[in-house]
Amino acid sequence: MPDAVTLTCTWGRSPMPVTGSPQVAYLLVEATPASAPTTPVPLNFCLVLDRSGSMQGAKLESMKTATRRVIETLTEQDVVSIVIFDDTVQTLVPATLATDRGALLAAVDTISESGGTAMSLGMQAGQKEIQKHLGPDRISHMLLLTDGQTWGDEETCRSIATSLGQAEVRITALGLGAEWNEKLLDDLAEFTEGSSDYISDPNQISSFFQRAVRSAQGTAATDARLLLRLVREATTRAVYRATPAIANLGYQPIGENEVSVRLGDLVFGQTASVVLDLMLPGRTAGSFRIAQAELHVAPVGSEHEQVVKQDILLAFSADTSTSVYEPRVMNLVEKVTAFKLQTRALAEAEIGNTSGATQKLRAAATRLLDLGELDLAEKTSQQADQLEQGAKLSAESQKELKYATRRLTQKLEE
Known part of the structure; x- marks a missing residue:
């Protein structure tokens, strides 16, 4: 069986100069899914939308337009649900196959602004709809949009996100304007291995919604995890995700010279990459194996985890003129x-x-x-x-x- 993902490792500088002391080196590790299948795995997609009074006007109309576009982007095999919240909650569209687009679009037309903001109510209702179709045969995703601070229920929101993350549901948490709690939305994304972002202009809502739904549709593998085994005396100083968006991933030490980094889901047409900041021991001239990279992924549509391994070699030279930065x-x-x-x-x-x-x-x-x-x-x-x-x-x-x-x-x- 061919690898579902290609693993590529590139040094920031090679060959490294020969020194008698440790030196910093940067390593780029990239995971790229193979070509996409002709039939994507169907979605279990829930929109949880803020319709509080502050959404009045352009915000609300742009949100409704963006939601209509999501409906038009879904296939008839996808399950969709729509929840709207203010300081109350309404399940506008219970989880259903996206076959009757006319009825779905008509439901969106009825959305109007009202009340305050109680985000946990929306998330609870969304979780209930998503749970109806959880399973390995669907990619489950919650798209959350808000423009304000929620009313004292932040910890409830975090608790719901933790539960969703354990069920392998991803959250795309989007904040509109300047008044929402970025720490909260970042946490919701982190707890579910999803993403969070800032929308400054209501006219941008549609592009953010489209990115979220197309990314979910393009899921190639879930729960990607990078294991790096370093040679003795080499250490990891930091690990940052470079693409699709920069983030401090941190890492989990497994042993004295082993670290594990969670990459989350991999998407067709996108390369997930991390930059590792390493401290390497001094070496004489020659080529040496510095580490072994091991990528664990769960390809969509497969019952078995796939492991891709690669030895990481690095040359050292006493002639500094040969050293080239990538x-x-x-x-x-x-x-x-x-x-x-x-x-x-x-x-x-x-x-x-x-x-x-x-x-x-x-x-x-x-x-x-x-x-x-x-x-x-x-x-x-x-x-x-x-x-x-x-x-x-x-x-x-x-x-x-x-x-x-x-x-x-x-x-x-x-």
């Missing part, structure tokens, strides 16, 4: 570095360390400028100026910087 890897390293600086800057600003936050924002702006991200570099620099002048960063500015930096590795057409 531009693609180092470009990703620079983007990850900009993300790290921005993340630390926002954390410093939150605790009132203006000097530290300003310094890191300026460093991030410099990196972004070098990467050609002129607009984001300018905005980052402006935020540094604002902090330096004694003003605080607005909620909108913080969200814009945070999520735009996460998306640095995404293609423009996405």
